[in-house]
Amino acid sequence: MLRAEKYLHEYRKAERREINLIRDAKKHGNFYVPAEPKLAFVVRIRGINGIHPQPRKIMQLFRLRQINNGMFVRLNKATINMLRIIDPYVTWGYPSLKLVRQLLYKRGFCRYHGARLPITNDLIQRKLGDCDILCMEDLIHEIYTVGRNFKRAAAFLWTFKLNNPTGGFRKKGRHFVDGGDFGNREKYLNQLLKRMI
Numbered sequence: 005m006l007r008a009e010k011y012l013h014e015y016r017k018a019e020r021r022e023i024n025l026i027r028d029a030k031k032h033g034n035f036y037v038p039a040e041p042k043l044a045f046v047v048r049i050r051g052i053n054g055i056h057p058q059p060r061k062i063m064q065l066f067r068l069r070q071i072n073n074g075m076f077v078r079l080n081k082a083t084i085n086m087l088r089i090i091d092p093y094v095t096w097g098y099p100s101l102k103l104v105r106q107l108l109y110k111r112g113f114c115r116y117h118g119a120r121l122p123i124t125n126d127l128i129q130r131k132l133g134d135c136d137i138l139c140m141e142d143l144i145h146e147i148y149t150v151g152r153n154f155k156r157a158a159a160f161l162w163t164f165k166l167n168n169p170t171g172g173f174r175k176k177g178r179h180f181v182d183g184g185d186f187g188n189r190e191k192y193l194n195q196l197l198k199r200m201i
Contacts (some may be wrong), residue, residue, distance in 0.1 A: 008141040010166065015101060040079070042150040043108075045193060046096040047074040047086065047200070049176055049185055059090045067163045068094065072200070074107075075163040078150050092186050097193025104148045108140065110201050113162040120162045131160055169199035
């Protein structure tokens with residue numbers, strides 16, 4: 005419980021710091037440019053019949069083998085380039101802490117000896133205890149902050165199987181910017197995921 009409180013304090017402190025930086029910038033007549041996000045959640049929205057092998061391979065690397073599968077991805081130059089290649093087949097964006105928590109508690113399953121099992125603190129401790137990830141809150145913190153053991157934490161998770169969004173998609177064949185669905189949604193991914201959980 006102490007760890008959960010510590011993480012909560014850390015999240016609130018970061019949020020307050022962000023607000024203060026925005027206020028200071030506004031006060032001095034400057035612009036505040038927020039830090040580049042480190043975490044993305046990628047959801048596959050289209051099939052791959054008759055597509056080039058390269059995007060197909062990238063979707064296999066991201067473990068997006070079925071429509072409405074989702075996965076957490078660390079954002080760096082390489083993954084952003086991969087996301088550009090598979091852009092027409094996926095939608096992605098930056099999940100909030102609340103949504104990361106909801107995904108793990110409501111839709112989270114883990115990979116344990118090749119089996120898909122519900123996530124329990126016992127399984128987390130057995131599999132990730134050596135990384136100092138002992139409970140669900142530790143796992144949420146590691147994923148959301150993209151910590152040192154993010155790769156192991158993400159590999160421990162089974163691909164998220166989501167529902168079709170309530171109300172359906174608008175137009176899968178168009179980019180999000182053009183009033184469609186695929187591509188980078190940035191923070192607007194949270195609205196879509198709420199309808200899919």
